[in-house]
Amino acid sequence: MFTQWMNSDLFQFYQLRQLENLMRFAGGNSNYLASRLKFLENLSVGGLYAEHLALVPVMNISELQKNSQKLIVRKRLPNHGKRRMVRVNKSKSPPVKLMFTGLLDSWREALTLRSLDWHGSDVSTACLRIDRKPDREKSASRRPWSILPWSGRLHVVQADRPAREQLEELVRINPGSLQTEPDILQDLMKQADLHGIKPENLKEIRCRGQSIDLELRELTEKTWGVSIIHEYFVEEVGLIAIQCPSHKGLHINSEFVFAEVLDEQDKPCSAGQTGRVVVTPIQNFQTPLIRYDTGHLAEVGKPCACGRTLPVLERILS
Amino acid sequence: MAKRGSKTVFRSRDGSAIASNKASRQSNQIGPLNQNWPILPKLSSAQAMAVFSQMQFIERMSAANQKRLQLRQIERVVRHAHTTIPFYRHRIDGIEQIPVGELGESFLSSLPILTRSEIQAAGTRLQSTRPPAEHGRVYLQRTSGSTGKPIEVASTGLRKIISNAHTLRAYYWHKLDITQKFVSIRTAFKPGTEPKKASWSVIPWSGPSKRLDINLPISELFEQFIAENPAVVFSHPYTLMLLAERSRETGILPVKLSHAQSFGEALSPNIRQTLREVWNVPVIDSYSATEIGIIAHQCPDNEQLHIQVENVRVEVLDDNGNQCRPGTVGKVVITTLQNFASPLIRYEIGDYAEVGDNCTCGRTLPVLTRILGRHRNLCVLKNGERFFPEIQSHLKPFNHLRQFQAHQRSLEEIDLKVVADRPFTDDEKNEVQAIIQKKFHYPFRVNVIEVSDIPRAANGKFEEFKSDLQEARIDS
Numbered sequence: 001m002f003t004q005w006m007n008s009d010l011f012q013f014y015q016l017r018q019l020e021n022l023m024r025f026a027g028g029n030s031n032y033l034a035s036r037l038k039f040l041e042n043l044s045v046g047g048l049y050a051e052h053l054a055l056v057p058v059m060n061i062s063e064l065q066k067n068s069q070k071l072i073v074r075k076r077l078p079n080h081g082k083r084r085m086v087r088v089n090k091s092k093s094p095p096v097k098l099m100f101t102g103l104l105d106s107w108r109e110a111l112t113l114r115s116l117d118w119h120g121s122d123v124s125t126a127c128l129r130i131d132r133k134p135d136r137e138k139s140a141s142r143r144p145w146s147i148l149p150w151s152g153r154l155h156v157v158q159a160d161r162p163a164r165e166q167l168e169e170l171v172r173i174n175p176g177s178l179q180t181e182p183d184i185l186q187d188l189m190k191q192a193d194l195h196g197i198k199p200e201n202l203k204e205i206r207c208r209g210q211s212i213d214l215e216l217r218e219l220t221e222k223t224w225g226v227s228i229i230h231e232y233f234v235e236e237v238g239l240i241a242i243q244c245p246s247h248k249g250l251h252i253n254s255e256f257v258f259a260e261v262l263d264e265q266d267k268p269c270s271a272g273q274t275g276r277v278v279v280t281p282i283q284n285f286q287t288p289l290i291r292y293d294t295g296h297l298a299e300v301g302k303p304c305a306c307g308r309t310l311p312v313l314e315r316i317l318s
Numbered sequence: 319m320a321k322r323g324s325k326t327v328f329r330s331r332d333g334s335a336i337a338s339n340k341a342s343r344q345s346n347q348i349g350p351l352n353q354n355w356p357i358l359p360k361l362s363s364a365q366a367m368a369v370f371s372q373m374q375f376i377e378r379m380s381a382a383n384q385k386r387l388q389l390r391q392i393e394r395v396v397r398h399a400h401t402t403i404p405f406y407r408h409r410i411d412g413i414e415q416i417p418v419g420e421l422g423e424s425f426l427s428s429l430p431i432l433t434r435s436e437i438q439a440a441g442t443r444l445q446s447t448r449p450p451a452e453h454g455r456v457y458l459q460r461t462s463g464s465t466g467k468p469i470e471v472a473s474t475g476l477r478k479i480i481s482n483a484h485t486l487r488a489y490y491w492h493k494l495d496i497t498q499k500f501v502s503i504r505t506a507f508k509p510g511t512e513p514k515k516a517s518w519s520v521i522p523w524s525g526p527s528k529r530l531d532i533n534l535p536i537s538e539l540f541e542q543f544i545a546e547n548p549a550v551v552f553s554h555p556y557t558l559m560l561l562a563e564r565s566r567e568t569g570i571l572p573v574k575l576s577h578a579q580s581f582g583e584a585l586s587p588n589i590r591q592t593l594r595e596v597w598n599v600p601v602i603d604s605y606s607a608t609e610i611g612i613i614a615h616q617c618p619d620n621e622q623l624h625i626q627v628e629n630v631r632v633e634v635l636d637d638n639g640n641q642c643r644p645g646t647v648g649k650v651v652i653t654t655l656q657n658f659a660s661p662l663i664r665y666e667i668g669d670y671a672e673v674g675d676n677c678t679c680g681r682t683l684p685v686l687t688r689i690l691g692r693h694r695n696l697c698v699l700k701n702g703e704r705f706f707p708e709i710q711s712h713l714k715p716f717n718h719l720r721q722f723q724a725h726q727r728s729l730e731e732i733d734l735k736v737v738a739d740r741p742f743t744d745d746e747k748n749e750v751q752a753i754i755q756k757k758f759h760y761p762f763r764v765n766v767i768e769v770s771d772i773p774r775a776a777n778g779k780f781e782e783f784k785s786d787l788q789e790a791r792i793d794s
Binding site for chain 1: 497
């Protein structure tokens with residue numbers, strides 16, 4: 001909570017130290033990563049600057065698919081909790097297996113709380129999630145939708161059900177919060193518009209995905225009078241950025257991920273420029289993804305007027 | 319990075335030092351490479367942060383939900399008090415007939431008011447015979463007692479955790495930079511009890527904290543305060559004002575100071591103005607008591623106080639015992655929600671406050687517009703009227719006046735102790751009397767008494783006005 005207001009020089013200092021911790025650990029425990037992090041051999045402890053990152057090759061999705069087993073560090077970390085294998089399905093490509101930890105689960109909850117806090121969510125209401133993952137409907141029933149003790153119930157509807165049925169569930173459950181992805185929401189809104197249906201209690205729509213069209217934002221505001229809250233989420237990484245409560249740009253969760261936006265020459269973009277989003281999740285020591293190319297484009301934003309010192313992505317492009 | 323002997327110094331690109339291994343360890347900050355960032359805190363700190371996270375949501379939930387959750391917690395306290403605290407056994411009559419989960423406002427309002435004298439008389443009978451084990455260590459807490467009549471209550475580790483969470487809320491609301499230095503000016507630690515390492519919050523990368531003795535002579539205190547050069551200073555309003563006045567006289571400013579936090583006394587607009595003029599810093603007020611903990615924090619958007627509903631239920635009652643409406647002033651009556659070792663149920667703390675309307679900031683926590691002071695700070699007129707006098711701004715024309723304290727001795731007479739650069743002339747004494755008579759709307763006889771110093775109470779508090787008549791009323 002407090003790091004979001006931290007002096008940006010101090011923030012960057014601590015973030016780089018954490019990144020260096022991760023790199024040294026990764027290089028010392030994985031031969032594959034050691035070969036990618038050779039520059040560390042000549043770097044004194046505590047000497048990592050952002051510029052050094054250019055010495056580490058960027059890893060794209062196909063490289064991750066090919067080498068995911070080599071990335072996994074077998075050494076058990078005492079403070080990182082229980083380990084588990086996670087299968088990440090990427091469209092048009094074979095799935096990737098990564099090792100996640102209990103610590104990462106705590107991070108997921110903490111960042112979810114940040115998002116709920118920023119946008120003043122009322123968690124005592126019900127929440128409906130329209131989920132792409134199979135078999136979630138039954139497992140989620142009667143579970144609260146946040147770790148806050150007075151949270152309302154989470155209801156899940158499978159995304160492969162027809163939009164008409166999804167809408168019926170939305171009306172029946174009458175949630176305060178709707179969580180889904182932009183394309184699913186698009187179909188749902190079309191149905192709602194067609195039948196003139198408006199969920200009475202709905203106060204927020206949380207969209208996890210890459211880009212959100214302006215038309216979709218306008219449609220939800222016009223049809224339901226509800227704004228979209230954009231959360232930039234990548235399954236193999238986690239919640240990378242959350243929409244600022246004061247404007248449409250997104251703040252990077254820099255305590256959790258080191259994000260770069262690179263131009264065609266792999267140079268960092270300045271505010272107003274668009275480039276590839278390359279991330280290093282700095283809390284995952286079990287599967288260190290160092291300089292992972294998400295395959296998305298983003299426009300770098302200026303420092304935010306809200307006062308938060310977390311870096312800004314003005315928008316994400318597909 | 320550069321190495322100097324055994325000390326590793328980390329530098330920013332422009333060469334300025336950001337942190338060092340040694341400095342980081344000494345100031346309780348993160349070791350640059352040997353620890354995760356953000357740090358996984360120790361259990362009690364993590365609990366305080368987790369409570370604080372919940373409070374972020376409580377403060378914005380609907381007032382009805384907030385009240386419902388608070389009522390359930392009060393029910394837990396009241397039932398626990400009834401079954402485990404001898405003092406309450408007969409005071410909380412009829413609770414056995416109320417089904418669990420259905421204790422309501424009307425039952426609470428029917429419970430008798432608890433006075434300070436009753437707490438003193440009850441002694442250990444006010445302590446639970448079975449404090450919940452999960453609430454941690456039980457210890458005794460003694461108020462310093464401005465009146466010289468301290469009270470003692472038992473407290474628990476849980477209360478400390480909740481208190482730390484409320485402290486975080488104030489820092490968060492007012493966006494204080496907790497990496498900087500913090501100085502609190504209050505009663506000194508007892509010899510041998512000063513912590514070796516002190517930081518000013520449970521956040522692991524908090525900056526250093528230093529406590530200065532409020533009872534030092536102001537010149538000495540000022541020297542120490544300037545030497546510490548803090549970003550945030552925490553003290554009683556009157557002490558803050560004396561320090562600011564000292565800055566004005568000497569031209570020496572605390573250059574890093576960004577905020578002043580006040581507690582323990584009613585904060586007057588004059589003091590806010592003085593600190594703004596001399597130090598160019600805002601004052602963040604709070605309302606608390608040793609036997610209770612935090613009661614209210616100042617809103618980040620205005621000067622009103624938000625009641626900390628997770629720690630206390632606050633009633634503001636008129637002379638007939640009815641709840642005051644927004645805009646009116648009444649007696650503050652408090653029920654504590656987190657102390658299961660010595661819960662205080664409907665405790666008349668002795669302060670007067672003005673009830674506020676809903677706050678424009680969007681937080682649904684109830685509002686007190688201002689705290690006016692205690693019974694003994696009320697001036698009593700012959701016709702029975704009572705009011706909280708404000709004298710300071712009216713004595714501003716007397717440039718040689720350094721300090722004063724007014725003391726109502728009777729319905730006809732007020733003693734005004736003054737510390738001044740030179741003696742008051744007879745004309746000036748008459749002028750002071752005329753000002754007080756005009757402002758108080760009564761022909762008081764004012765005795766101007768020149769003294770070399772006006773000491774603060776043992777707890778460091780200072781009262782600009784006190785009345786023997788109100789003191790007599792409470793004692794009776």
